Amino acid sequence: MARATPPEPAPEELPRVLLWRWRRNPLRRATDLAQAWIGLGLFLAVLAALPVAMIMVGDTAHAHWTTTARHQMATRHDLPAVLVHDAPRHPEPGSDEAEKALYPATVRFTDPRGHTRTAETDVEPGLTAGSTVRVWVTAGGELTDAPLTPEQVRDRAMGCAVLAAMTVGLLGAAAYAYADHRLERLNLARWEAAWARTAPRWTASR
Structure with a gap:
């Protein structure tokens, strides 16, 4: 009689790492927490700036193209x-x-x-x-x-508003990338300084 094969053990769930930079642990560096706050601040800033930028740019573009359409109709x-x-x-x-x-x-x-x-x-x-x-x-x-039609004026204004939203998002992403790069360089500098202090003692103990 064939022996039943025991079921394979369920794989262990990986610990959740969401928002790990806010959790206290001995491996968390000050720069990790700073990066978390910078990311959150930029995210909130982008969310707040998006509607403002879209409305301002959209209204300005609509006024510009409306004036252009009127001038074209007149000339x-x-x-x-x-x-x-x-x-x-x-x-x-x-x-x-x-x-x-x-x-x-x-x-x-x-x-x-x-x-x-x-x-x-x-x-x-x-x-x-x-x-x-x-x-x-x-x-x-x-x-x-x-001459430009009202539909064309509207479409161009909407296109400018969308472009403004994309620009705000790209600026936020660029700012975060720059901050991440600077923090990474700071981490490397601190690591090199710590290794310079530790290496002589570590090699001497051998």
């Missing part, structure tokens, strides 16, 4: 333009890609000063010569992009 003109030549055709008409594709084509338009101009702009594929498209031009008659 740019939406005009009709006529294609001089047929626009290229998409190789897959009716596809989702064709609906989003744009091709460069030469157009003719009359600028705000009354001068007839020709320029190249992006148009939908398959348009024939003589088709009318809308273009945005500056007061001087140069083709330009459409």
